[in-house]
Amino acid sequence: MAKATRVLYWFRTDLRVHDSPALHAALALNPEVLYPVWTWDPEYVFSHRVGVNRFNFLLESMHDLSAALTTRSPESRLLVVRAPPQMAIPALCRQWKITHLVYERDTAGYAAIRDSEVVKRVRALGGTEVLAVHGHTLYDPQRVVAANHGKPTMSLASWRKAAQGLPEPERPLPPPEKLPPPGDTDLGDAFTRKNQPIGCDTDLNEDTRETELHCYDHIAGPNNEFAIPSMDELGLPPATTSIYGGETEALRRLDAYCRDKVRVATFAKPKTSPAEFDPPATTLLSPYLKFGCLSSREFLWRVRDAVDEYVKSNGDAKKSKPASKPPENLEGQLLFREMYYAAECAQGINFGQVRGNSICRFIDWKLPNQYAADGSKLVPRPRGNAVDEERFQSWKEGKTGFPWIDAIMRQLRLEGWIHHLARHSVACFLTRGQCYISWERGAEVFDELLIDWDPCSNAGNWMWLSCSAFFSSYYRVYGVKSFPEKFDKTGKLVRKFCPELAKFPDKYIYAPHTAPIDVQKKAGCIIGRDYPMPILDDKLEKERCISRIKMAYKKGYHGDHEAVLSERATAELEGAHDKGSESADRAADSGDVGEGVGDGPAGSGIGRGGEGVQVDQRSRSDEQGTRKSKRAGGVQNSEGSSKRRKTDRKVDEFFSKK
DNA sequence: CTCTATGTTGTAGTG
DNA sequence: ACACTACAACATAGA
Numbered sequence: 001m002a003k004a005t006r007v008l009y010w011f012r013t014d015l016r017v018h019d020s021p022a023l024h025a026a027l028a029l030n031p032e033v034l035y036p037v038w039t040w041d042p043e044y045v046f047s048h049r050v051g052v053n054r055f056n057f058l059l060e061s062m063h064d065l066s067a068a069l070t071t072r073s074p075e076s077r078l079l080v081v082r083a084p085p086q087m088a089i090p091a092l093c094r095q096w097k098i099t100h101l102v103y104e105r106d107t108a109g110y111a112a113i114r115d116s117e118v119v120k121r122v123r124a125l126g127g128t129e130v131l132a133v134h135g136h137t138l139y140d141p142q143r144v145v146a147a148n149h150g151k152p153t154m155s156l157a158s159w160r161k162a163a164q165g166l167p168e169p170e171r172p173l174p175p176p177e178k179l180p181p182p183g184d185t186d187l188g189d190a191f192t193r194k195n196q197p198i199g200c201d202t203d204l205n206e207d208t209r210e211t212e213l214h215c216y217d218h219i220a221g222p223n224n225e226f227a228i229p230s231m232d233e234l235g236l237p238p239a240t241t242s243i244y245g246g247e248t249e250a251l252r253r254l255d256a257y258c259r260d261k262v263r264v265a266t267f268a269k270p271k272t273s274p275a276e277f278d279p280p281a282t283t284l285l286s287p288y289l290k291f292g293c294l295s296s297r298e299f300l301w302r303v304r305d306a307v308d309e310y311v312k313s314n315g316d317a318k319k320s321k322p323a324s325k326p327p328e329n330l331e332g333q334l335l336f337r338e339m340y341y342a343a344e345c346a347q348g349i350n351f352g353q354v355r356g357n358s359i360c361r362f363i364d365w366k367l368p369n370q371y372a373a374d375g376s377k378l379v380p381r382p383r384g385n386a387v388d389e390e391r392f393q394s395w396k397e398g399k400t401g402f403p404w405i406d407a408i409m410r411q412l413r414l415e416g417w418i419h420h421l422a423r424h425s426v427a428c429f430l431t432r433g434q435c436y437i438s439w440e441r442g443a444e445v446f447d448e449l450l451i452d453w454d455p456c457s458n459a460g461n462w463m464w465l466s467c468s469a470f471f472s473s474y475y476r477v478y479g480v481k482s483f484p485e486k487f488d489k490t491g492k493l494v495r496k497f498c499p500e501l502a503k504f505p506d507k508y509i510y511a512p513h514t515a516p517i518d519v520q521k522k523a524g525c526i527i528g529r530d531y532p533m534p535i536l537d538d539k540l541e542k543e544r545c546i547s548r549i550k551m552a553y554k555k556g557y558h559g560d561h562e563a564v565l566s567e568r569a570t571a572e573l574e575g576a577h578d579k580g581s582e583s584a585d586r587a588a589d590s591g592d593v594g595e596g597v598g599d600g601p602a603g604s605g606i607g608r609g610g611e612g613v614q615v616d617q618r619s620r621s622d623e624q625g626t627r628k629s630k631r632a633g634g635v636q637n638s639e640g641s642s643k644r645r646k647t648d649r650k651v652d653e654f655f656s657k658k
Numbered sequence: 659c660t661c662t663a664t665g666t667t668g669t670a671g672t673g
Numbered sequence: 674a675c676a677c678t679a680c681a682a683c684a685t686a687g688a
C-alpha cells in the first residue's frame with residue numbers, strides 16, 4: 001500500500017483560499033493531512049522596517065485566512081510557528097513526517113534566498129518532496145526573465161515582448177470546498193528554542209515598540225496553541241489606519257469597485273486624483289495584492305469582465321467614452337507590477353539599493369546607504385551632513401513647509417496608503433526634484449509606513465521617480481503647488497491632514513508662507529510658528545538638482561561600476577560640481593551637527609529668521625537615556641542593545657537642541 | 659552609422 | 674475645458 005500523503009502547506013504571500021494554484025496543487029495530491037503553516041520569521045520582525053499599520057494588516061489577514069481554513073475543515077486553522085523558517089520548516093517536515101512541502105513561489109529579494117535555503121535543508125532530510133508553485137503574479141517572473149534572455153525587463157514594451165510568447169493568464173480557480181485536517185501537532189522534545197534561535201543583531205523596529213516584545217517567548221505561542229501573534233505581543237501600539245486586512249475584505253472591495261462599470265472601463269491612472277481620499281480615486285487593492293489576499297488573476301478577470309460588459313452595453317452609443325487601454329487602464333496597472341517583478345527577479349537582492357545594482361544609474365545623492373569594507377550595509381547608517389539630515393527628517397515627518405508634501409507624508413503615516421501620484425510627488429521632492437537625497441532613504445520610509453510595500457514595485461518605482469532606472473526625464477519635476485492645483489484647487493487633502501492650515505483661503509493653501517500676515521492671522525496660523533516655513537527654495541533647488549543629475553548622467557556610472565563600489569564616484573562628481581556653478585554653501589559634506597545649521601539656500605531668506613522647522617518636542621528628552629531594549633528576556637540576543645545606536649536619536653537630539 | 663518615433667502620470671504660457 | 678507650444682532634453686528600438 002502506498003504511503004499516505006502528508007502535506008505541509010507553507011503560507012507566505014498568499015493569504016487567501018480563492019485562486020491559489022499552490023493550494024490547488026497541494027490538494028491535488030489528495031493528502032490525508034494538510035498542515036497550514038505560517039512561520040513567524042524574526043527577519044520580518046527585526047530586520048525589516050515594518051510599521052504598525054502593515055503589521056496590523058498582516059495579522060488581520062492571517063486571522064481571516066485561518067477562519068477560511070476552519071470553514072473548510074473544523075480542525076483546520078493557521079498554525080503559526082514562531083521561528084526562522086530556515087530551521088523550522090525542515091524540523092516540522094521531520095517531526096510531522098511530511099511527504100510534500102508545498103508553497104507559492106516567491107522570486108523577490110530575501111524571500112528567494114530564504115526559500116532556497118529551506119529547500120536545501122528539506123531535501124537534505126530525504127523523504128519530503130518540495131512543490132513551489134507560481135501564483136503571485138499573472139506571469140511567472142522566471143519565465144519572463146528567461147524569455148528576456150536573463151535580463152531585467154526595463155520597460156513595459158520589453159516586458160510585453162518577453163511575455164507575449166507565454167501562456168495568457170487563466171481564469172481564477174475557485175476556493176476549495178473542503179480541506180483535509182492537520183495531523184497531530186505535537187512538536188516533540190527536539191523542537192526547542194535552542195534549535196530555533198532568534199538571532200538578530202539589530203531591531204529596526206525598536207523605535208515603534210512601546211512595550212516589551214513577547215512574541216518569541218514560546219515557539220508555538222502562548223499555551224502551545226500555534227496562535228496568531230497579537231500587536232501586544234509585538235510590543236506595538238494599535239494601528240492607526242482605516243484599512244482592514246484579509247481576503248474577505250479584499251473581495252468585498254473588489255466587488256464594490258467593479259460595480260461601477262463605467263469607472264472600471266474608462267479608468268486612466270494619470271488622470272485619477274491624488275487629492276481624493278474619501279473615497280480614494282483608485283481601487284486601494286494594492287495592500288491585498290501584496291499579501292496575496294487578492295489574487296492578481298481574480299483582479300484581472302473581474303476587470304476584464306466589467307470592461308466587456310461596458311463595451312457590449314455601449315456598443316451603439318457613439319457618444320460614450322471608449323474603454324481605456326494599457327498602460328493607463330486597470331489591467332495596465334497590473335502589467336507594471338509584472339514588469340517590476342520580472343526586473344527584480346533578474347536583478348536579485350540588490351534591486352533595492354544602488355550599490356552593485358547594474359540597472360541603477362549612479363547619482364551622487366546625499367545620505368546614501370553606506371557599507372563596511374566587507375560590503376555589508378552599515379546599520380544604523382552613519383549621520384550625514386546636518387542640512388541633509390534636517391531635510392530628510394522634515395520630509396519624513398511631514399514638516400517641510402510645503403503643504404502638499406506634508407499632507408501626503410502625514411496621510412502615509414496615518415493610513416499606510418497614499419495615491420500613486422502622491423507617491424510621485426513626495427518621491428520626486430525628496431530625490432531629484434528638491435532635496436537631492438538618495439532614493440534608498442525614501443524607500444526605507446515607505447517600507448516602514450506603506451501597507452502595500454513590496455520589494456519589486458516599490459523599489460522599482462523609487463528608481464523610476466529618481467530617474468535612476470526605467471525613466472530618465474529628470475527635467476520634468478513635479479511642482480509643489482502647480483501639480484496639486486491641477487487636481488484640486490481647494491486643497492482638500494491639505495485641510496484634512498494639515499489641520500493647522502484648514503482655514504487658509506484656497507489661493508494660499510499650497511503656499512501659505514506667501515500669504516500676507518493678516519491673512520495668516522485670520523486663518524489662525526502663523527507660518528514659522530504654527531506651521532513651518534519652507535525648508536528650502538523649491539525653484540532654486542530644482543534647477544540645482546537638474547544640473548547635478550545632468551552631470552551624473554554624463555559620467556554614466558551604474559551601481560555595479562568599480563568607481564561606485566570603491567566609493568570614488570561621489571568624490572569624482574563632487575569635483576565636477578565644484579568646477580561647475582556650485583558655490584560652497586553645501587560643499588562641506590562631512591559636517592557635524594552645528595555646521596551649517598539653519599542655512600537655507602543662499603539668498604533665499606527661506607529657512608532662516610523664524611523658528612524654521614517646528615518639531616514636536618514631546619517626550620523626546622525621556623527617550624534618550626532611559627530607553628531600554630524592548631526585547632523580553634526569552635529572546636536570545638547577546639549584547640545587542642548596548643552596541644545598538646538608534647538611527648534617529650541623533651536627529652532627535654539635533655532638533656531638541658534647537 | 660544616423661535618424662526618428664516612442665515613452666502611463668511636468669510646467670508655464672498662449673489661444 | 675482643452676489643446677497647443679517652448680522649455681531643455683533622456684534612453685531605446687527599429688529603420
